[in-house]
Amino acid sequence: MAAREQFFAGIPKIQYVPGAGPTDVMCFKHYNAEEILMGRTMEDWLRFSVCYWHSFCGTGADPFGFPTLHRRWNEGAPMESAKKRLYAAFEFFTKLGVKYYTFHDRDMSPEGATLEETNRNLDEMTDLALQLQNETGVKVLWVTCNLFAHPRYMNGAATNPDCHVLAYAGAQLKKGLDIAKKLGAENFVFWGGREGFLSILNTDVAAELKHMATFFRMAVKYKEKIGLKCQFLIEPKPKEPCKHQYDYDAMSVIGFLKHYGLENHFKLNIEPNHTTLAGHSYEHDVVVASALGMLGSVDSNTGSPDLGWDTDQFPMDVRNTTLVMKVIIEQGGLQPGGLNFDAKVRRESTELEDLFIAHIGAMDAFARGLRNAVRMIEEGVISGMVKERYSSFSHGLGQKVEDGSATLEDMEAFIKQNGEPRVTSGKQEKYESIFNHYI
Known part of the structure; x- marks a missing residue:
């Protein structure tokens, strides 16, 4: 065997060709290594x-x-x-x-x-x-x-x-x-x-x-x-x-x-x-x-x-x-x-x-x-929405939970003062629609 036998003869180095057509499959259309x-x-x-x-x-x-x-x-x-x-x-x-x-x-x-x-x-x-x-x-x-x-x-x-x-x-x-x-x-x-x-x-x-x-x-x-x-x-x-x-x-x-x-x-x-x-x-x-x-x-x-x-x-x-x-x-x-x-x-x-x-x-x-x-x-649209969804952990009792200092007594006192929580929408479909905007 010749030491440098060519196994892919006829195939050149693959190049980045932006705008290449749908049947141009032997080039990169999106991968631009130096970008x-x-x-x-x-x-x-x-x-x-x-x-x-x-x-x-x-x-x-x-x-x-x-x-x-x-x-x-x-x-x-x-x-x-x-x-x-x-x-x-x-x-x-x-x-x-x-x-x-x-x-x-x-x-x-x-x-x-x-x-x-x-x-x-x-x-x-x-x-x-x-x-x-x-x-x-x-x-x-x-x-x-x-x-x-x-x-x-x-x-x-x-x-x-x-x-x-x-x-x-x-x-x-x-x-x-x-x-x-x-x-x-x-x-x-x-x-x-x-x-x-x-x-x-x-x-x-x-x-x-x-x-x-x-x-x-x-x-x-x-x-x-x-x-x-x-x-x-x-x-x-x-x-x-x-x-x-x-x-x-x-x-x-x-x-x-x-x-x-x-x-x-x-x-x-x-x-x-x-x-x-x-x-x-x-x-x-x-x-x-x-x-x-x-x-x-x-x-x-x-x-x-x-x-x-x-x-x-x-x-x-x-x-x-x-x-x-x-x-x-x-x-x-x-x-x-x-x-x-x-x-x-x-x-x-x-x-x-x-x-x-x-x-x-x-x-x-x-x-x-x-x-x-x-x-x-x-x-930052999605990350901003996620941050807002978890914003209750940035102050008050939430901050104490975040830093690990909250107690069950704190939880009880908070509920006695604030009552039943108001459950908010998870907005899953909105997140999915926004994600699809970027695809």
Whole structure:
């Protein structure tokens, strides 16, 4: 294989072309990386990242069908195809114009017969990745370890009932953290794909949660030992592949972290497709995590709630992107996190240009969401209405409630003096109508 084989020959670097027509899908119509909004470039607000596993390891296979995406970079012996994938990925990153990518350790290189061989494979591949990063300026948004796919993890990794398996997960994590430092990853994500249970009858929930907390403490300790400067993130998901996963949603994870005294070492990586699987609205966990100061990054995808499983589609709904970007702007941005496209082209979208079209469309959707959110915040109509709705907490008894000094005796005295409250309208339809004005 020639070191610089072209995998996307004929596809030039994607450009911003304002005013492009409806069928002009190989250019950005809204994403203008250098445009300044509220003192920052659009690129800095959005911090887009391409996910390695779906875009370059994905085959289009699903539980009901064989692979449909036959990529040249997946052909050949394991290490040969791994190198081709890496070259293809960096060609894609540079032509798309993104500055970040994300990967699992096992996306980057194949497992060997032993842990030592596996680690050598990973060292070889990350040497090449570091070279390509230095050549292109593309960085790692986050690294994660695949602690769910191998048969050894069928009963969990950090929560496995067999300590031997937990030890293997720890050894794999140690190497993953070393790789994160080597490549300058800005974040490290933990997704507990098998950390949960299928039957409560064979599960000691208290023991498993305790062991998972211990696993996280070991990660924090090793991160400090090696001087790894990155943000730790936990990604909630309610189900799939387990019937119930311990990281069910944002509140479940935050409660776990606070219970075990880990809240100062982790934030959350929210995936809206997972949020809807938990029965929440698209933006719910983004809002909750941000409100509690725990929103660290967003896996930017969407799903089809009517199907009931994790479809990992590219986010194209501008209403959803506007709501997400409003939260992100209001908390001052996502740095060092970002918007990672944990999404895959449909198995029916088989052409190489479809991979570009999907990312371009999603980036444009978020650019539109960003502009909408900026306009909404700058004009201040909705925020002013919300402030007025809660204005009773700015003085008198409300101020005492706000600062935590109110007592039940104060409540009683207030009611005796003021009587029954006058309930005011929530004006939901008015808020919705005003929000639609900005879309």
